[in-house]
């Protein structure tokens with residue numbers, strides 16, 4: 001396989017690899033029959049190549065891509081990536097275009113970077129890092145400095161699979177390819193924007209990670225701020241990585257908590273026992289591995305402002321919660337009402353609302369029209385269309401960029417630091433106790449008294 005990309009997955013026996021990465025690789029290979037991948041799986045298991053081949057087959061089957069498994073040349077290398085001699089031996093056998101995917105806990109990635117030297121890394125290899133990227137702005141900055149000593153920025157892929165979601169990519173087409181929308185895409189015509197990603201899932205055994213992150217870091221800092229950046233960006237001349245990432249980073253640099261008041265502009269809560277989709281969930285604090293004294297939130301909401309000429313004065317509210325009944329996953333763009341409705345037309349002339357639903361992907365536009373019964377009475381109507389799933393799921397889209405060495409959908413170093421900077425005042429306010437930690441029963445829409453966003 002001389003033209004194959006070598007994909008090294010560190011942490012190949014882990015949850016991320018078997019549940020998301022390998023199925024995504026299967027989907028990508030099934031979609032692109034000419035693509036070839038040499039897969040080297042590495043961690044500290046007592047595995048053989050056969051074990052890895054079996055893992056690949058099983059994972060590909062979950063994506064309906066069994067046939068593509070034969071196009072993967074898989075080998076397993078027992079490697080402790082915190083040891084320089086192990087890393088050096090493994091990297092010496094990587095040829096061609098190489099991608100090194102760190103699917104290991106962040107502390108292990110950091111230790112591996114201490115052991116790695118620039119000389120060990122094959123020419124042009126890309127380094128792929130999972131979230132969380134650091135634990136705050138300072139640690140993200142330190143990690144960026146370490147990476148800069150190893151490879152150039154365009155070789156670093158900080159993964160945010162939300163950027164690979166078809167809905168996020170659909171935003172670009174809907175906004176930039178329609179004269180109907182683009183000239184209206186500013187504070188002149190838009191009143192507010194909500195980005196909501198609630199889910200039915202509870203902790204699902206991931207206390208080790210989640211209990212020290214919480215919804216603000218796990219979702220808002222890691223993912224939803226990137227979606228905000230795509231929504232609010234200036235129009236880039238091209239979707240090349242330099243233009244795209246420069247314009248999204250500029251949005252994040254201009255973004256701060258609303259009114260510089262984290263106490264008034266954020267809310268947090270955690271779930272108590274309840275039933276979600278017919279399944280009983282224990283209280284978050286009774287989930288195995290949770291330390292209740294940490295006060296970790298499972299639902300976070302915060303309003304931000306993008307302080308530039310296009311957006312000043314428009315609230316962007318971001319929210320994400322776990323164990324929510326009937327969860328909303330959507331981007332809601334509310335337009336301002338018209339300045340004047342002709343006297344003689346009755347009824348509400350509320351502003352138009354444009355919604356992008358995430359999974360299943362759907363776009364809809366609520367408009368005012370003349371009523372069917374009384375032509376002088378305004379009625380609301382909704383135009384909507386299914387957008388389809390996109391040929392590739394989010395992780396497959398991300399992997400495609402990784403294997404092609406195109407970092408357009410990867411988070412740039414400065415953007416990663418900015419997203420920590422943006423949420424820091426909220427985290428501080430929560431630590432001080434300025435914002436009460438409310439409760440909601442699992443399966444409910446959230447705490448009583450929280451107005452629904454959408």
Ligand code: NDP
Nearest residue numbers: 011012013014015016043044045080081103104106130131
């Ligand atoms: P797991 O704990 O399931 O797997 C961790 C992997 O790292 C194992 O294969 C482990 O194997 C390996 N590992 C640990 N220490 C070393 C070492 N010194 N040398 C080589 N390998 C090592 O973690 P996840 O798969 O859940 O998470 C991996 C990363 O992905 C984390 O950064 C996480 O935050 C991120 N992530 C995970 C998601 C998920 O849904 N799981 C979602 C989004 C991001 P062994 O101990 O045998 O060496």
